[in-house]
Amino acid sequence: MSLESASTLPEMSEVWHQTLSWYPTNEQQNQLQKLYELIIDANRYLNLTRITEPEDFWEKHLWDSLVGVSPQQRFIDILHHGASVIDIGTGAGFPGLPIAIIFANSQVTLLDSTRKKINFIDGVIDNLALKNAHTVVGRVEEIGQEIQHRGSYDLAVIRAVGSVSACVEYCLPLVKTGGLAVIYRGSFTAEENQSLENAVNIVGGEVELITELKTPLTQSIRHCLYLRKVRHTPVSFPRPVGIPKQKPL
Numbered sequence: 001m002s003l004e005s006a007s008t009l010p011e012m013s014e015v016w017h018q019t020l021s022w023y024p025t026n027e028q029q030n031q032l033q034k035l036y037e038l039i040i041d042a043n044r045y046l047n048l049t050r051i052t053e054p055e056d057f058w059e060k061h062l063w064d065s066l067v068g069v070s071p072q073q074r075f076i077d078i079l080h081h082g083a084s085v086i087d088i089g090t091g092a093g094f095p096g097l098p099i100a101i102i103f104a105n106s107q108v109t110l111l112d113s114t115r116k117k118i119n120f121i122d123g124v125i126d127n128l129a130l131k132n133a134h135t136v137v138g139r140v141e142e143i144g145q146e147i148q149h150r151g152s153y154d155l156a157v158i159r160a161v162g163s164v165s166a167c168v169e170y171c172l173p174l175v176k177t178g179g180l181a182v183i184y185r186g187s188f189t190a191e192e193n194q195s196l197e198n199a200v201n202i203v204g205g206e207v208e209l210i211t212e213l214k215t216p217l218t219q220s221i222r223h224c225l226y227l228r229k230v231r232h233t234p235v236s237f238p239r240p241v242g243i244p245k246q247k248p249l
C-alpha cells in the first residue's frame, strides 16, 4: 500500500509537440494533472498502478495512451470528428481517459470486468466533469455479443489485457465494418506477428499498420498494431468467457 501524494506532472509541451505534433491546452493539462492526483490518492486503497512517479506516470500512462491514437505522429482523424471509442480492460482508465480528455467530440466507453475499478473511473468522470465518457462493467467476451455494443464502435483500443490473438478476438467484433482497432504492446515478436495475421483474418480484419517506437524519456520499446475491420465478424466470435485466453485463435 502506497501513502504517496501526487506531485506536479512535468511540463512536456515540447515533447508532446515533437512526438505527436500537438500541444495540450491549459484545461487539458489541468485535467491530466487532476487525473494523476485522483489515481495516486485512490492507489492507497485500490491496486490501480505501480507507476506513480510524475515522469513515469506522464510517459507510461499519459504519453503512451495518446501515442497509440497518433500513428505517424498525427492523431487519427476520426477522433476530431466525433468517433465512438471503446477502451477494453481500461483498468485505471488507460488509454481511454486521456483519449476522452483530449477529444471532447468523441464518445468514449470505458469497459472493465472489475466493479471497483469502474467505480473509481465513475468518480473521475464526475470529478473532471467529462461529458463524453461513460463506463460499462462486464466481460468483453459477453459485451462483444450484445447488440448495443457489437459492431458499434469506430475505434477500439486495448492495452495490457492479454495475448495478441486474445486482444484481436476482444476488439474486432466491437468495431464497425470500416472501423479501426489499436492493440498497444511493449515488445512484439515474429511469432506474435503470425498469430496476429491468423486471428485478424478469422474475425474479419486486416493488419493495416504496425508501428515501432521508443518512449521519449526512457527509450523503452513500444509497438502499436492497427487493424482495419473489412467484413462482419462471424457470430461465434468472441467465444465464451475465458476461451480466447485458453484456446487462442
Ligand code: SAM
Residues within 6 Å of the ligand: 088, 089, 090, 091, 092, 093, 094, 095, 111, 112, 113, 114, 117, 138, 139, 140, 141, 158, 159, 160, 161
Ligand atoms: N488497460 C489498462 C492499462 O493499460 O493500464 C489496464 C490493464 S490491466 C493489466 C488489465 C485490465 O483488464 C484489468 O483491469 C482487468 O480487470 C481487465 N480485464 C481482463 N480481462 C477482461 C475481460 N475479459 N473483460 C473485461 N475486462 C477485462
